[in-house]
Amino acid sequence: MKVAVLKGGRSLERGVSLRSGARVEDALERLGHEVVPLEAEGALVKRLGEARPDVVFVAMHGRGGEDGTAQELLEILGIPFTGPGVAACVRCIDKVLAKHEMRAAGVPTPDWFAFNETAFRELGAADALGALEERLGFPLVVKPSRGGSSLGVKFAASWFEVPEALVSAFSYDDRVLLERFVEGRELAVSVLGGEALPVVEAIPADGDRYDFEARYEIGRTTFACPADLGGDEAAVAAAALGAYEALGCSGFARVDLILGSDGPQVLEVNAIPGLTDTSLLPQAAEAAGMGFERLVERILDLALEPAAA
Amino acid sequence: MPESPPHRRRAHTRTRDLERYAGLFAERTRVMRSSAMRDLMAVTARPEVISLAGGLPDTSTFPPQTFAAQMTRIAQESAAEALQYGPTEGFEETVDCIVQVMAAEGMLPDPEDVIVTTGGQQAIDLITKTLVDPGDVVICEAPTYPGAVPVFCSYQADTVQIECDEDGMRIDELEAALERLDGEGRRPKFVYSVPNFQNPAGVTMSLERRRRLVALAQQRELLVVEDNPYGLLRFGGEPLPPLYQLDGGDFVIYVGTFSKILSPGIRLGWMVAPPPVMEKVVLGKQAADLCTSTLTQYFVREYFGDGNWREYIASLVEIYRARRDAMVEALRQHFPAEATWTEPEGGLFIWATLPEYIDTEDLLAKALREDVAFVPGRAAYVDGRGRSSMRLNFSGASEDEIREGIRRIGKVVGEQLELYGTLTGERAAVPPRPDEVAEQNVVPFRKTVEGGG
Numbered sequence: 157m158k159v160a161v162l163k164g165g166r167s168l169e170r171g172v173s174l175r176s177g178a179r180v181e182d183a184l185e186r187l188g189h190e191v192v193p194l195e196a197e198g199a200l201v202k203r204l205g206e207a208r209p210d211v212v213f214v215a216m217h218g219r220g221g222e223d224g225t226a227q228e229l230l231e232i233l234g235i236p237f238t239g240p241g242v243a244a245c246v247r248c249i250d251k252v253l254a255k256h257e258m259r260a261a262g263v264p265t266p267d268w269f270a271f272n273e274t275a276f277r278e279l280g281a282a283d284a285l286g287a288l289e290e291r292l293g294f295p296l297v298v299k300p301s302r303g304g305s306s307l308g309v310k311f312a313a314s315w316f317e318v319p320e321a322l323v324s325a326f327s328y329d330d331r332v333l334l335e336r337f338v339e340g341r342e343l344a345v346s347v348l349g350g351e352a353l354p355v356v357e358a359i360p361a362d363g364d365r366y367d368f369e370a371r372y373e374i375g376r377t378t379f380a381c382p383a384d385l386g387g388d389e390a391a392v393a394a395a396a397l398g399a400y401e402a403l404g405c406s407g408f409a410r411v412d413l414i415l416g417s418d419g420p421q422v423l424e425v426n427a428i429p430g431l432t433d434t435s436l437l438p439q440a441a442e443a444a445g446m447g448f449e450r451l452v453e454r455i456l457d458l459a460l461e462p463a464a465a
Numbered sequence: 466m467p468e469s470p471p472h473r474r475r476a477h478t479r480t481r482d483l484e485r486y487a488g489l490f491a492e493r494t495r496v497m498r499s500s501a502m503r504d505l506m507a508v509t510a511r512p513e514v515i516s517l518a519g520g521l522p523d524t525s526t527f528p529p530q531t532f533a534a535q536m537t538r539i540a541q542e543s544a545a546e547a548l549q550y551g552p553t554e555g556f557e558e559t560v561d562c563i564v565q566v567m568a569a570e571g572m573l574p575d576p577e578d579v580i581v582t583t584g585g586q587q588a589i590d591l592i593t594k595t596l597v598d599p600g601d602v603v604i605c606e607a608p609t610y611p612g613a614v615p616v617f618c619s620y621q622a623d624t625v626q627i628e629c630d631e632d633g634m635r636i637d638e639l640e641a642a643l644e645r646l647d648g649e650g651r652r653p654k655f656v657y658s659v660p661n662f663q664n665p666a667g668v669t670m671s672l673e674r675r676r677r678l679v680a681l682a683q684q685r686e687l688l689v690v691e692d693n694p695y696g697l698l699r700f701g702g703e704p705l706p707p708l709y710q711l712d713g714g715d716f717v718i719y720v721g722t723f724s725k726i727l728s729p730g731i732r733l734g735w736m737v738a739p740p741p742v743m744e745k746v747v748l749g750k751q752a753a754d755l756c757t758s759t760l761t762q763y764f765v766r767e768y769f770g771d772g773n774w775r776e777y778i779a780s781l782v783e784i785y786r787a788r789r790d791a792m793v794e795a796l797r798q799h800f801p802a803e804a805t806w807t808e809p810e811g812g813l814f815i816w817a818t819l820p821e822y823i824d825t826e827d828l829l830a831k832a833l834r835e836d837v838a839f840v841p842g843r844a845a846y847v848d849g850r851g852r853s854s855m856r857l858n859f860s861g862a863s864e865d866e867i868r869e870g871i872r873r874i875g876k877v878v879g880e881q882l883e884l885y886g887t888l889t890g891e892r893a894a895v896p897p898r899p900d901e902v903a904e905q906n907v908v909p910f911r912k913t914v915e916g917g918g
Contacts, residue, residue: 166511168830273884282888308827319888320822323881327827 167218261402300328340416345396357383521861555581585722608845633670662812799875
């Protein structure tokens with residue numbers, strides 16, 4: 157089969173995407189497919205027309221690739237592609253929209269408030285920040301609504317740290333959310349074809365709990381898979397699958413959640429999780445006895461199943 | 466958009482699977498850092514981005530006919546030798562050129578004490594390799610040369626950074642740090658300093674502090690590594706004597722390079738060290754790469770034979786002075802009154818500092834949307850400081866690009882300041898009128914008054 161691997165792009169997660177893409181290309185070659193590497197750039201549509209792939213493996217992260225843009229183009233061109241469709245991408249990339257959808261579907265997610273820059277600049281939203289303490293409590297987490305990895309995510313331990321954190325978050329997006337901080341274990345549940353894979357737990361090194369940057373550095377966070385959840389497995393899987401369905405995902409996705417004293421709370425869903433050698437979805441598949449090549453083959457099969465489109 | 470280059474791919478390979486190699490990595494690779502920030506910097510390589518992030522000297526004015534004539538002469542007269550291995554220490558003729566360059570700054574090294582290295586970077590690496598065991602203390606400036614940080618980290622040094630102000634490294638703080646380390650029974654292996662037009666801060670160590678540093682080194686038998694890539698790139702003010710000259714070469718190891726006065730592509734630098742240190746360094750150099758490129762050493766020999774090397778540096782100085790002026794003028798025009806920056810008398814870099822609530826890594830994400838890049842200050846620290854500062858390079862972009870780049874950065878900074886003002890109810894920042902702030906913004910760091918010593 158002729159498989160085009162779409163990677164790169166202009167998003168801030170370009171580097172991760174190139175690594176995911178390269179690894180997928182290797183696996184596809186080993187599986188005997190004809191591989192066409194495609195960088196997401198100006199001549200993409202023309203090159204897709206020339207290459208005429210049977211299916212496109214979308215290995216893009218962040219804006220332009222994970223937000224429905226590339227998917228919309230592929231739908232217009234009528235080429236099947238891996239991962240979620242346009243609607244799911246649009247919901248997942250936007251944390252605020254995703255949280256509204258999850259809450260409406262009864263999926264647990266921490267309380268939050270969202271603001272856009274206009275609200276502050278033109279509507280005096282700063283005066284509403286005083287209510288945060290009462291409604292969300294401290295510490296709280298400030299995040300850009302659309303942004304990848306840890307970029308722009310800050311803790312605010314007190315009210316005085318909120319403006320600074322907001323300035324950082326607004327550097328990535330014109331909408332940000334302030335979310336109640338949930339104390340608990342950090343879990344990632346990868347979903348493949350509607351089924352939850354073994355849970356990965358991220359265990360930050362001592363003292364790094366409030367340092368998001370540290371979590372993405374090799375050696376400063378350790379990962380356990382399958383995580384020992386001591387009876388909470390079913391609740392965690394149910395929350396993850398609930399989020400996956402509420403956002404209309406298909407093919408695969410990674411659901412990030414916190415297991416606190418009140419049970420699991422979903423933070424976000426990654427429509428196209430990383431596939432690099434340190435990414436969590438491949439780790440989860442490995443724990444389920446599925447090597448990287450079989451994972452790639454399965455993702456490809458899901459893209460070509462009529463029901464998954 | 467240009468077409469992507471053709472992909473060269475390994476066929477049927479498993480070599481990208483990290484887990485196959487994970488168990489083999491040395492302990493020191495764990496401190497080689499990787500972060501989301503690195504991915505962010507990858508985006509700065511886009512062609513449409515005006516990059517003030519690099520540290521590239523301008524090589525565009527080097528006359529191609531000179532280059533061609535010299536390489537032709539080498540090919541005709543010394544092809545066999547130029548294509549052969551050379552001595553680990555470098556050729557005597559190369560050392561003669563080095564002695565000329567050092568003499569231009571008032572230094573008279575014994576040619577026996579000089580080794581030619583593959584760029585100044587290799588000299589830093591060899592010194593650290595020779596002197597530092599894991600856990601040993603290395604002292605450097607805060608901020609320090611971002612390229613030295615991974616060297617110190619890869620040899621697992623415990624790096625201690627000493628504050629700088631507009632007169633360079635604060636020697637009173639250095640003394641306090643040495644006292645503290647003494648109390649812990651730890652002796653630093655060396656103090657690393659860039660005294661002239663420091664990368665990244667653009668500051669120059671005062672004569673008084675140079676004397677105190679050298680006195681301290683002699684008194685405590687402490688090695689000082691003087692890295693001086695930019696000394697000859699002075700646009701104004703009076704040259705100051707290098708530490709090496711003040712010390713006479715007992716405790717100061719000197720690092721120089723042809724990168725900024727001729728070409729970084731030829732990868733030629735050097736080191737001057739006392740004989741016992743040099744003996745070990747030569748062994749380290751043998752292990753690293755046997756010898757420095759013979760071909761480029763021949764090139765330097767030919768180039769110095771023409772006798773025009775000072776004129777070329779003088780022409781670079783004019784180019785860089787104009788670019789510095791353009792950048793300083795643009796900063797005055799487009800940066801807010803709350804910002805400060807250095808106005809270096811030479812070198813390649815300006816260091817700008819914003820209000821402490823601005824995180825320049827996040828600012829970079831915003832700046833990249835405006836197609837402009839800089840180096841966030843944290844890259845120049847080992848401990849997470851520098852979050853509100855940035856390094857701006859003025860040697861690698863044209864005056865027009867510099868003006869436009871600074872205007873774009875100023876715009877995103879202005880937006881962040883205004884937003885912060887709105888969030889805290891403070892007065893929104895109003896861009897300053899250039900003539901009002903021309904003077905007060907020149908203070909890069911707090912003015913400090915040091916005690917005697």
